[in-house]
Amino acid sequence: xxxxxxxxxxxxxxxxxxxxxxxxxxxxxxxxxxxxxxxxxxxxxxxxxxxxxxxxxxxxxxxxxxxxxxxxxxxxxxxxxxxxxxxxxxxxxxxxxxxxxxxxxxxxxxxxxxxxxxxxxxxxxxxxxxxxxxxxxx
Numbered sequence: 001x002x003x004x005x006x007x008x009x010x011x012x013x014x015x016x017x018x019x020x021x022x023x024x025x026x027x028x029x030x031x032x033x034x035x036x037x038x039x040x041x042x043x044x045x046x047x048x049x050x051x052x053x054x055x056x057x058x059x060x061x062x063x064x065x066x067x068x069x070x071x072x073x074x075x076x077x078x079x080x081x082x083x084x085x086x087x088x089x090x091x092x093x094x095x096x097x098x099x100x101x102x103x104x105x106x107x108x109x110x111x112x113x114x115x116x117x118x119x120x121x122x123x124x125x126x127x128x129x130x131x132x133x134x135x136x137x138x
Contacts, residue, residue: 001026007065011058014072020058025066028099029109032059033116035092047087047122053079056111056125059095064107064129067099071132074107078128087122088115105131 007030008022024031032055034040040051057076064074087093094116099109106128113123 002066002069004066006070007062010065010070010072011062018054018058020055022058022062023094025062028063028067028102030059030063030066030095030097032062032095032097033092034095036087036089041089045089047089047093049081049083052083052087052093052113052123053081053125055093055095055113056081056097056123056127059097059111060099060107060109060125060127060129063097063099063109064102064131067102067107068131068134071134073132074129076127077106077130079125080127081123081125083123085120085122087113088118091115091117093122103131105133107131 004025007025020034034055042048094114097111101108111125112121
């Protein structure tokens with residue numbers, strides 16, 4: 001199993017453009033966050049859909065890397081999001097992921113997105129990742 005620190009360092013190194021961070025990885029899940037600024041808001045003062053999708057995608061990726069190790073070529077094959085309520089424009093978005101199944105070639109998980117400090121989720125996401133063939137142990 002890969003540690004939170006290893007996953008966070010990999011994400012920071014390989015995705016310097018992301019404004020998402022990793023808080024926790026392990027036990028088939030991950031918690032990530034994205035501080036919201038003006039750049040992430042759409043007209044009407046709500047957090048943009050692409051921002052929420054990016055948080056969910058990173059949460060899935062971090063959870064998967066925590067399970068299978070640092071496998072850079074694991075890629076999203078499907079991501080379905082249900083927007084539930086307007087996120088707070090002045091609160092960090094937090095993504096809480098739980099993997100539902102991790103197989104040899106696919107991993108499926110769900111992510112609940114929250115405005116930090118508020119109990120009601122702002123979105124629910126289900127996603128699938130393709131896992132490349134892993135090298136044989138030897």
